[in-house]
Amino acid sequence: MKGIVVIDTPKIYRESAPFEAGRAHLQKVRESLEAGAKSLDAVIGDKGSHPSRPPLENGVQRLNLQYQAEEQAVNKAVGDVLTLTAREWLNEHPGTVVLPSAAAIAWQEDVNITDDILTRMKNKKATFGTVPVVSVTPPDTTAPEKKKDAPSGQKH
Numbered sequence: 118m119k120g121i122v123v124i125d126t127p128k129i130y131r132e133s134a135p136f137e138a139g140r141a142h143l144q145k146v147r148e149s150l151e152a153g154a155k156s157l158d159a160v161i162g163d164k165g166s167h168p169s170r171p172p173l174e175n176g177v178q179r180l181n182l183q184y185q186a187e188e189q190a191v192n193k194a195v196g197d198v199l200t201l202t203a204r205e206w207l208n209e210h211p212g213t214v215v216l217p218s219a220a221a222i223a224w225q226e227d228v229n230i231t232d233d234i235l236t237r238m239k240n241k242k243a244t245f246g247t248v249p250v251v252s253v254t255p256p257d258t259t260a261p262e263k264k265k266d267a268p269s270g271q272k273h
Contacts, residue, residue, distance in 0.1 A: 119210075123218040124203065125231040133235055135198045135243035139191035142245040146187045150180045153251020160253045167256050176253075183249055194243040202237050206230065 130136050157176045161169045203215050218229070 119212040121214045122228045122230045123216050123221050123224050124234055125218045128231050129199055133238045135238060135241055136195045138243060139195055143191055145248045149248050150184055154180055156253040160255050190246055194245055198241045198243050202234055
């Protein structure tokens with residue numbers, strides 16, 4: 118086969134084995150971050166032991182950003198597996214150009230290699246990071262000791 122072939126990348130992200138593993142990883146991340154949000158609420162939420170709205174909002178925002186970062190990492194890991202798999206396919210079909218289907222206006226179905234790529238990706242593993250663990254430390258409520266300054270006007 119020579120010429121141009123296309124891959125339906127949204128289908129790869131919906132149906133590939135590495136992305137299924139990524140979804141499972143993200144579910145664990147979500148559960149961990151939700152547990153962290155509950156711990157955060159228990160300490161600095163309205164009914165917590167140290168209620169404080171701004172730190173609570175900041176903490177929740179940081180947890181949301183962490184989840185978004187995890188989603189991006191999963192998408193990148195799956196994209197890396199897709200790229201390696203497409204390169205392996207390309208080595209078997211020299212002289213061919215592989216494009217995402219989104220880059221083409223129209224194509225005939227015989228140039229769509231998505232199903233072949235999905236089959237090749239069945240036994241591929243994507244590597245994901247560790248599931249983040251959230252720990253909440255109550256704020257220190259003891260007043261810091263003030264330095265004892267010499268009365269003003271006295272020389273040392």
